[in-house]
Amino acid sequence: MVSLKKSIAVFTVMIISFVGLGQIQFEGKVIVDDLIPVVNAKVTNLKSGEFTYTNTLGKYKLTCNLKDKLLIEAKGFSSKKIKVKSKGSRTHLVLLKKAGSDKIAIQNGHILNTKELNEYLESKANSKPKDYSRYGNAIQIIKDHHPNVKADEKGLVIRGGSSLMGNNYAAIEIDGVLVDFDALKSIPTASIKKITILTTSQSALYGSNGGNGVVKVTTFK
Structure with missing residues (x-):
């Protein structure tokens, strides 16, 4: 045992x-x-x-x-x-x-x-920098890469935006210059270096123009 x-x-x-x-x-x-x-x-x-x-x-x-x-x-x-x-x-x-x-x-x-x-x-x-040349226009780029931005025939709306100007459309800036929606649609996509979306809280420097946020486009200069 x-x-x-x-x-x-x-x-x-x-x-x-x-x-x-x-x-x-x-x-x-x-x-x-x-x-x-x-x-x-x-x-x-x-x-x-x-x-x-x-x-x-x-x-x-x-x-x-x-x-x-x-x-x-x-x-x-x-x-x-x-x-x-x-x-x-x-x-x-x-x-x-x-x-x-x-x-x-x-x-x-x-x-x-x-x-x-x-x-x-x-x-x-x-x-x-990204290559955006495959896109037909800048609106398609924004829709693909920035789902918080909605587009219609008059402009771009950043989710959460509100305005004292009577509409919800974001301001559009190309290379430091404020432009209209048609200018954004016509810019060649191959020339676009970067697109930055600024919400209302981030666009204080634009004053009343930034009340609905800002879509900033930077091109290859």
């Missing part, structure tokens, strides 16, 4: 050691632009099927084996696979290349600091 008990005890210890062999508590961080945490992103070990979610700092912990592969997913972002390393990992997620992907990420609670995200996207847009 004594001999049997010893055999069982040794066998149990061997099983526990085998389960823990090679496993590590892998720590990582999911971010945008080196500083904006991606919150509640799902992190899945593709080998074991175990998963966890990032916290408000974008951090997570997951028990893994070295060289396991993790899948990181968050709505509005491109998913990404990484390999488990002994020193943890910083993973940069990139927004999907479609209009409104930043809003999808925010609505799903993945980005808490929306101001930092907007500043990052603005700086990124400034550093690399």
Whole structure:
């Protein structure tokens, strides 16, 4: 009987050691632009099927084996696979290349600091001009890239705008000059470098002209 008990005890210890062999508590961080945490992103070990979610700092912990592969997913972002390393990992997620992907990420609670995200996207847009030549006119560009702006035959309306002038149409500025709606429709799309939408709260410098917000167009000069 004594001999049997010893055999069982040794066998149990061997099983526990085998389960823990090679496993590590892998720590990582999911971010945008080196500083904006991606919150509640799902992190899945593709080998074991175990998963966890990032916290408000974008951090997570997951028990893994070295060289396991993790899948990181968050709505509005491109998913990404990484390999488990002994020193943890910083993973940069990139927004999907479609209009409104930043809003999808925010609505799903993945980005808490929306101001930092907007500043990052603005700086990124400034550093690399887009090619709008495939569009027929500037109105089509605005509809595609700025869903909060509505267009009719008379002008553009930024959601949330209100005016003392009797209408809800936004002011239009091209290269620093206020113009009418027809001028916006006639501008060659290949010449457009950037389109910026200023809401009512952002257009105080325009006085009464900015009461309904401003659509700013910058061209390649």
